[in-house]
Amino acid sequence: MTRALVVYCHPLTESFTEATRNSVISGLKAADAEVRLTDLYADGFDPGYSALDYANSRDGGIEPALTGYIEDLAWCDTLIFVYPTWWAGQPSMLIGWIDRVWAGAAAQGDGGATGYGLPKRQNIKRLIAVTSHGSTKFINMVEGEAGKRTLTRCLRSTCHWRARTTWLALYAIDASTLAQREAFLRKVERRISNLT
Numbered sequence: 088m089t090r091a092l093v094v095y096c097h098p099l100t101e102s103f104t105e106a107t108r109n110s111v112i113s114g115l116k117a118a119d120a121e122v123r124l125t126d127l128y129a130d131g132f133d134p135g136y137s138a139l140d141y142a143n144s145r146d147g148g149i150e151p152a153l154t155g156y157i158e159d160l161a162w163c164d165t166l167i168f169v170y171p172t173w174w175a176g177q178p179s180m181l182i183g184w185i186d187r188v189w190a191g192a193a194a195q196g197d198g199g200a201t202g203y204g205l206p207k208r209q210n211i212k213r214l215i216a217v218t219s220h221g222s223t224k225f226i227n228m229v230e231g232e233a234g235k236r237t238l239t240r241c242l243r244s245t246c247h248w249r250a251r252t253t254w255l256a257l258y259a260i261d262a263s264t265l266a267q268r269e270a271f272l273r274k275v276e277r278r279i280s281n282l283t
Contacts, residue, residue, distance in 0.1 A: 089120035089213075089282055092163035096127045096170040096181040103260065103268060107217055108169045110272045114279025123159050127180050132156075134183020136190075144190045156188045165213040165282065166246075168238065172220045172256070175227065176234040185242070211246040213282065214238060215253040217275055219260040227258065253278065 093111055097104040108124075115122045127134075133152070143149055149157065160166070170181050177185070216238045220227055227235075239252040255278060257263065257271040 089115070089118060089165050090123075090163045091115050091120045091165040091167055091282075092123050092125065092159050093167045093169060094125045094127065094181070094184060096168070096178050096184070098128045098180075102171075103219060104169060104171050106268075106272055107219070107275060110276040111167055111169055111217055111279050114276040115282075117276070117280035118282050120165070120282065123162065125156065125159060125184075127184055132180065132184060134180045134187070136183065136186045140187055140190065150187075153188055156184070160188060160208065161210060164210055165215065166211050167215040167217065167279075169217045172218045172227075172234050175230045175232070177237060185237075189242075189245070208246045212250050213253070214243055214246055214250055215255070215279075217255045219257040221261045222259065224256075224258040 093108065093115070095104075095108045097108075099105070112122060112124070139150060168177075168181065170178055176182070216235070218234065222230075235254055235256075239254060243250055243252050255275055257268065260268070263271075
């Protein structure tokens with residue numbers, strides 16, 4: 088059975104990103120997956136990487152506030168990020184989660200570590216991003232697709248060596264029609280439901 092951790096990042100309720108998260112959850116339920124949801128804004132997650140975080144990453148310590156997040160990361164075999172793309176990348180809240188939780192997992196020593204001190208998450212065999220962009224795909228390509236690279240290259244390289252990545256993005260959302268947004272939500276649910 089798939090064990091999916093959904094990391095959701097948006098400050099507003101009733102946003103398109105929330106609707107996207109709901110499509111992800113529906114797709115996972117249709118696939119009979121076990122699901123855990125992390126809502127970073129609802130949790131009041133502190134994205135700031137502090138001197139204590141740095142010291143912990145060096146000496147193997149862990150901040151108690153991160154323990155639950157790290158346990159969820161160790162539990163899952165599928166990691167799904169749902170967020171809006173801002174300034175060509177992930178929101179600062181999500182980058183903070185990557186910095187603090189991913190680094191915290193490395194400090195704990197779960198799954199070993201790469202030569203660069205990043206966690207080697209052997210348990211994660213599927214990495215999925217579901218996002219929206221205000222700009223077109225062409226503009227994102229010109230900008231270098233930094234957000235996509237962060238997930239499909241950087242994080243992917245620290246997961247299981249055979250981990251697969253899936254990138255589901257709605258481009259030019261600011262100019263999209265209701266029909267286009269609804270079609271994207273159906274596509275997300277369908278793709279997620281076919282994970283297993």
